[in-house]
Amino acid sequence: MSDAAATLTQDRQKLEMAALSAPAVLFTVAMIAFPVVYTIWLGFQTFTSTGKQSFAGLANYSKLISDVEFWHGLWITIALFVLSLVLQLVFGVWLALVLFHAKRLPGIVRSLFISPFMMPPVVAGMMWLVILDPSLGAANYILQSCGLPPSDWLASPTWVIPTVALIDSWQWTPYVALIVLGGLQSLPPSVYEAAQIDGASAFKTFQRITLPLLLPTIVTAAILRSVDLLRFFDIIYITTQGGPGNASNTLNIYGFRVGFEFFNIGYASALMLTLTAIVFGAVLAFNRLRGAVAW
Amino acid sequence: MKTRMLATHVALPVLVIAVSAQAQAADFDWMKFKGKTVTFLANNNPVSQALLTYKADFEKLTGMTLKVDAYQEQQMRQRLVTVMNANSDEVDVFMTLPSREGEQFAAAGWYGDLTAMAKNEVAKDYDPSGLSQALLKAATFGGKLTSMPMNIEGPIFYYRTDIFKKCGLEAPKTIKDVEVAAEKIKTCDSAVTPFVSRGLKPAVAYTFSNMLHNFGGAYIANGKSNLCSAKGKEALDTYSRLLRDFGPPGVVNYSFQQISALYRSGRAAMAFESSNELRTVMDGGARLKDTGLLPFPAGEAGQVPTTIGWGMAVSSHSKQPEAAWYFVQWATSPEVQKKMALQGIAPPRPSVAKDAEYRKWIDEEPVRKEWQAALDVLATKGSSEVGYPIVANPESREFIGQAVQDLILKQKPIDQACADADKALDALIAQK
Structure with a gap:
């Protein structure tokens, strides 16, 4: 041919x-x-409580600007995002280091360490709701047994966001650890041998070698968690439904209620598209950061 | 005031249905729609669970297949909203709370009109006049009958007779008595929570409405939100004070699950919660002998208990409304409602409540007798106004709950809490 x-x-x-x-x-x-x-298209429509629909142009988006609940929801979303992400990255790296160095740890213990993220968030939410119940829960029982004052946990406007961040971090830190562990296992042994020959301490080795080399992996984990954290929904829905008051009313929860409980699908769509734009923005920013720290 | 005072409703429409029904009953054939499949969107609560125990009976009687799509309450509504907004015929029959979404769903045209079918397509033993006329009236919007009642329920007052006896207290007759009892229990038995009721924002209206009406308050006066009236503020102040000073820690997240769990475990002396929770509260038997039940004690306007009921509606988008009606009719028939009553679902038919077998079940335990007595008061004196009687009723409950939470958490003084709520609620009332 x-x-x-x-x-x-x-x-x-x-x-x-x-x-x-x-x-x-x-x-x-x-x-x-x-x-x-x-x-x-829905974002340009307005719906009455009875489901009647009409074209609204940009009215839903201009309403966002003057909607106090939107700005509050945005603030809560960002606070929860920052707090949870920091907790998960710090403890995720720590857990990965523990798992990496504890070579003799039995497989079952390793599996237990990483098991929380395999649990459906609804189950995790229900479980923590029971544990953190101020009257019947185990958390206050333990605190009081240690002579510490009880907490209202999810029922306190002050503590609800840190508590939700802790629940989410309990669930997703092992996921971050698993990603970081993969990164640790791929680091070149030669640089560690060189550090050992130069007499570098364990802390210096971590600070000057491990952490810089791990940064691209950590940023990847941050991207993956950011997408979820900015769309945070299930655990809040199960535990507080946005309360007490509106202290945990994230943009996602707010949009959901506007759409499915108050039937204003048009405004809910505008809210969710705005949230989507925020998620895209965060992912783009992290992607740039990943490019900057790549080696 | 648009309060639907159930006891004052006229029974005429139901009687007309009953008379016509007798003429049609002779031609009625349960097998008319044999081979068809009816889809039922159910709220997975004790009412539907009791009903669906007899699913096979319906299929055997009619030759139809019943497809059940069951979710928790909020998820069921989300599914319904999606289906109805898409004008889909996926759902033939759905459960509905007329007191909550009746105005809204009726205005949106989601309910099929049952008036004609309830006249012309009824079995001999269906007896539509035997259904609670008040609940039927509450399910009638713009002259159209939109759903058939499945049960009757409302918040009632649970109290621990042993703790009351130990603290030298009598069963409370007034709201003031409840406060006095709570104060005394706080010192007499510090291990228990004196009083518990709903504090979760969207759930508050269910119990708060009863207190507001007992005080003689109304949600709307002269077309405006009325929470800042003297009665409104008294109700807001009393309800939130009871929960703040005598309720459990974290009460702002309490709905029926937490309240039932707290009371059942013996850690609450008084609970104001749904009559439907009797089965849950009595589960395990620990509270069977030390619980007394009452309608919520009187305020200045006496006792105006909240009385609602789940209904079964036929979707306006159903392609087979008559087959769907057969299922609704079977599910709300005297025979099925009697079976459900024996499982602890309060019947919306006075005839079933008087049935000998049901009475025997009631008489087995004193607490069941008190439960039925409380339900009798609900049936005769009740109001189905839970939240604002407007199309945006579900949203109105948010603002009532917000005002109560603001006071429980001491985030606002009462004048500001009620004024903020009234402002938001006026905007809702103004919505078309």
């Missing part, structure tokens, strides 16, 4: 493959694009 004929056959094969895969690709694109386009 001549080269020209072979090229023709290859082109034909490519064309055939493209034609065969086109329906699946189109279907997938439509499945992704339709909900997004539909939500954008």
Whole structure:
């Protein structure tokens, strides 16, 4: 077969493959694009309590600017995001180091360490709701047994956000640890040998070698957790429903209530698209950071 | 005041239905829709659980298949909103709380009109006039019957007779007595929580409405929100003070699950919670012999208990409303409601409440007798106004709950809490 004929056959094969895969690709694109386009369209509509719908232009978005609940929800979302992310990254790196160095740790113990993130968030929420119940829960019993004052935990406007952040960190720190552990295992042993020869202490080795080399992995973990944390929903929904008052009313919870409890689907869509833009912004920022710390 | 005073409603529409129904009953055939499938969107609560115990009976009687789509209450509503906004015929029958969403769903056109079917398509033994006329009236919007009652329920007052006896207290007759009892129990038995009721924001309206009405208050006066009236402030102040000073820590997150758990475990002396919770509270038997039950004690306006009931509605988008009606009719028939009553679901039919077998079950335990006595008061004196009687009723409950929480947590003085709520609620009232 001549080269020209072979090229023709290859082109034909490519064309055939493209034609065969086109329906699946189109279907997938439509499945992704339709909900997004539909939500954008809904964001320009207004719905009355009885479900009557009309075109609202940018009214939903201008309402956001003057909506006190939106700004409050944004503040709560950011506070929860920052607090949870810091806790999960710090303790995730620590747990990864423990698992990395404790070579003799039995498999079952390793599995136990990482098991919380395999639990459905609804189950985790229910479990912690019972543990943290100020009257019947184990947490206050333990505090009081140690001579410490009890706490209202999820029922305190002051403590609800730190408590929710702790619950989420309990669940997702092992996930971060697992990612960081993968990063630790891929670090080149030669740099550690060189550090050992130079007499570097364990802390200096961690500070000057491990941490800088791990940074791209940590940023990757931060990106993955950021997406979830900015969309934080299930644990709050189970434990506080945004309360007490509106102390844990994140943007996601607020949007959900506006849409599904008060039936204002148009405004809820505008809220959720704004949240989506925030999530995209955070991911882009972290991606830039990852580029900066890559080695 | 738009309060639906159940006791004052006229029974005429129901009687008209009953007379017509007798003429049609002879032609009625349960097998008319044999082979069809009816989809039922259910709230996975004790009412539907008791009903669905007899699912096979319905399928055998009608030759139809019953497809059940069951969720927890809030999730059920979310599913319903999605289905109805899409004009989908996926759901034929759904559970509804007319007191909460009745105005809204009726205005949105989501309810099928049952008036004609309740006249023309009824079995001989259905007896529509035997259903609580007050609940039927509460489910009638713009002259259209939108749902058939499945049960009757409302918040009632649970109290520990042993603790009351130990502290030298009588069963409270007035709201003031409740406060006095709470104060005394606080010193007499410091191990228990003197009083508990709902503090979770969206759940507050259910119990708070009873207190507001007992004080003689009303949610709306002259077309405006009325929480800052003297009666409104008295109710807000008393309800929040009872929970703040005598309630459990973290009461702002308390709804029926937490209240029942606290009372059942013996750690609360008084609880103001749904009559539906009797089965949960008595679970394990620890509270069976030391609990007394009453309608909530009287205020200046006497006792105006909150009385509601779950209803079964046919979707306006159903492609087979008549087959769906057959399921509704079976589920709300005297025979099925009697079976459900024997499982502790308070019947919306006075005839079932008087049935000999049901009375025997009631007479087995004194607490059941008191439960039925309280329900009788609910049935005769009750108001179905839970939150504002407006289309945006669910949203109105948020602001009532917010005002109560502001006071429990001492975040605002009462004048500011009620004024903020009134301002937000006026905007809701003004919505079309």
